[in-house]
Amino acid sequence: MGSLFEELEAREAAAQERVEELEIELSDLTEQLGLAREGMERLRIARETVAEVMAEMSADAPVTAEDPAAEPVADEEASSPYAGAQRQVMGVLTVPKWQPGMRVDVLPRVYQDILEVVADAPGPVRAKQIVPRIGLATTSGRIEGTRSKLKRMVERGWLDEDEPGLFTPARRRTDTSSNSE
Template identity: 30%
Template sequence: MPSVVGLLEQRELTARRRVDDLREEADRLQAELAVAEREWNEWVIARSRVGEVLAPGNDAVVGPAASEGLPAPGVQSARPEPAEAAKPKTVVPVWRAGLAWSALSVDYQRILQALSDRNRLGQGALTCQEMAACFGLDPVPGKVEALRSKAKRLTARGWLIEPAPGRFALAKDVAGQRGGS
């Protein structure tokens, strides 16, 4: 007859193997998601660039230098070339009236929903540690900083406000829209 400890060890081993398999699958999916988001972002940028090029009124400068964004020979560039910016993992559009929350990725929607619930209940802004607790995440620095980065990005795009350093709430117009049109 097998011992109780032996049976427990056997079940623990089975559970650990399942966790390892699921972690490998999650890592694979995260990598695949990162590639897909990067590709999506490149298409968004391409569409934006084509829109700029095809916009009326861009016919003022003609020639190869204009098409390459280079100054004409012998002419100094009036503005310095911007440094290559880091590519964001997801695109957060600038908030405008009528823009639905569904324009954001699920992680950003979760942040908006948590803050919307707080707003509806008449409670104040949330810190990133409090958001981590709301989402069932461990309040470890990596998770909290990831939330802070997302909240700061939403703030920069007009979705959130930061009434006090490190505390985030829905922007007034976003709060009035409750999830978009």
């Protein structure tokens, strides 16, 4: 009977060794998966940023007097090598520089929502506080996209950023809003 117990111990030792090998393999794969996810997230954020930059560049192009909010999407689709493929096409979102007398309704809806959240806040707000209040999931991509919009709104006079990452309604806009034409 001694040899049966020896055989079982040998098999147990072999199984233990295999478990340890698989745990090491799993650890390596988990690390690789984490790195792949990071790379994928960076690429997604880069794609969104490039799309926003291109949209801004398109917004600076001359627009016809007939429809100043025209979105040059149809021609872009026709000439695209992906024409006919199922994909989401981003239109051009224009954020004009704020001028006295300019109303919030000249902004795209998402920017209006952001302005409303910032105006309703008791103090300065961060992008990650705004994202859930405008109905978006609180993922890093959505937060970065919203932060980009906030920076654009600061750049164009709709908001102020006295401290990095803290946004408030533009004092210039609220100070001059009573002098509207």
